[in-house]
Amino acid sequence: MSDTNELQVAKGFGRIFFVGFMGCGKTTWGRKLATHLNCHFVDLDHLLEEKAGMGVAEYFSSFGEDAFRQLESDLLKQTEYPADAIISTGGGLPCFFDNMEWMNANGKTAYIKLSPKTLAQRLEGSKTERPVLQGKKGDELVEFITSKLAERESFYEQATHIIDGISLSVERLEEELAK
Ligand SMILES: Nc1ncnc2c1ncn2[C@@H]1O[C@H](COP(=O)(O)OP(=O)(O)OP(=O)(O)O)[C@@H](O)[C@H]1O
């Protein structure tokens, strides 16, 4: 076993799955926390892109949303994670199949919660292409997020930890996740 693995096992915090709406910061904060804790990091959208050999938007247009949901669920459940790992999920993943239940049975789940208005501001400034948004901007984007979040929030709220996404820091995440 490498020195890095010994350190990870000694930490023993297990697996932490970040969940929440598009743009809430799962990828950004998952990666920062993993760097801070010196542990393994997986972003499931990026893993899917690597396996499929194409971007998420191209996957949606080539194979459709149902195929995307099946593949992201398979990757969630079939990936071998080290004992301590941070996993950032796609925004819709907790709302399909038994994915949320599976994550809660296999680790901690952290919902990064933000208002539709803040999510819209972040999404408008983000370079990542998100097919579900279909290029919406301004008020139309805020309205879309408000209704989609209402559909999805009952899944996100099953998370073991609900974290206010405003003024996040790795120290705050560590403190919240230790509770
Ligand atoms: N605390 C923050 N303050 C301001 N901007 C932030 C903050 N956290 C993340 N962002 C920005 O918000 C955008 C979305 O972040 P990120 O890609 O991490 O979201 P995500 O939850 O992974 O979204 P998706 O579900 O689409 O993968 C990025 O442009 C990122 O730089």
Ligand SMILES: O=C(O)C1=C[C@@H](O)[C@@H](O)[C@H](O)C1
């Ligand atoms: O909220 C969603 O449905 C999505 C979020 C992204 O992370 C990607 O998984 C994809 O663009 C779909």
Ligand SMILES: [Mg+2]
């Ligand atoms: Mg992401």
